[in-house]
Amino acid sequence: xxxxxxIKNLNKLTNYELRLANRIKMDSSFELCLLIHDGRKNSxxxxxxxxxxxxxxxxxxxxxxxxxxxxxxxxxxxxxxYLKATPSISxxxxxxxxxxxxxxxxxDKITPYDLDIILNLEFDSIQGEILKTTKHGI
Numbered sequence: 001x002x003x004x005x006x007i008k009n010l011n012k013l014t015n016y017e018l019r020l021a022n023r024i025k026m027d028s029s030f031e032l033c034l035l036i037h038d039g040r041k042n043s044x045x046x047x048x049x050x051x052x053x054x055x056x057x058x059x060x061x062x063x064x065x066x067x068x069x070x071x072x073x074x075x076x077x078x079x080x081x082y083l084k085a086t087p088s089i090s091x092x093x094x095x096x097x098x099x100x101x102x103x104x105x106x107x108d109k110i111t112p113y114d115l116d117i118i119l120n121l122e123f124d125s126i127q128g129e130i131l132k133t134t135k136h137g138i
Contacts (some may be wrong), residue, residue: 001029001030001031001115001116001117002031002033002113002115002117003024003030003031003032003033003115003116003117003118003119004032004033004034004036004110004113004115004117004118004119004134005020005021005024005032005034005036005037005118005119005121006034006036006037006118006119006120006121006122006123006126006138007036007037007083007121007122008037008038008121008122010080010083010084010136011080012129013058013080015058015073017091017121018073018076018079018080019073020119020121021079021082021083022073022075022079023077024059025082032082032083033086033087033113033115034086034087034088034089034110034113034115035083035086035087035088035089035123036088036089036090036110036118036122037088037089037090037091038089038090038091038092038093038122038123039055039091039092040092040093040095043050055096067089070129081097084110089109089110089119091106091109091126093106093126097122098124098125099121099124099125099126099127100124100125100126100127102126102127102128102129102130103128103129104129105131106128106129107128107129107130107133110130110133115133115134116136116138117133117134117135117136117138118130118132118134118138120138126138131136
């Protein structure tokens, strides 16, 4: 199965995302073909109407990280090196509310990779021609 991952900065991956990448690496039936990054500046900009809820979520995550210690994957650097060796592209989708809308040109850049699935670990709700580029969806 040919896979692409929409992913954030490699140095900020969570334990779950590292384990997912490791699983793809270890399973011979999976092939990681492409990493897709958000090329927009300030893609996580502060929206004033959501400031309070974002602050509360951040506080909750900090408290949970102190209470529930997570054990990180042993070979983190090896997985990051594996991801760095994977071809990558950056997109600048249009943001409309909680939707990231991809253009036909974005979809045309993905089509040659003949992907079976794209795993979304970064963008909000995805819209546009990119939805038609994979055999099994996003």
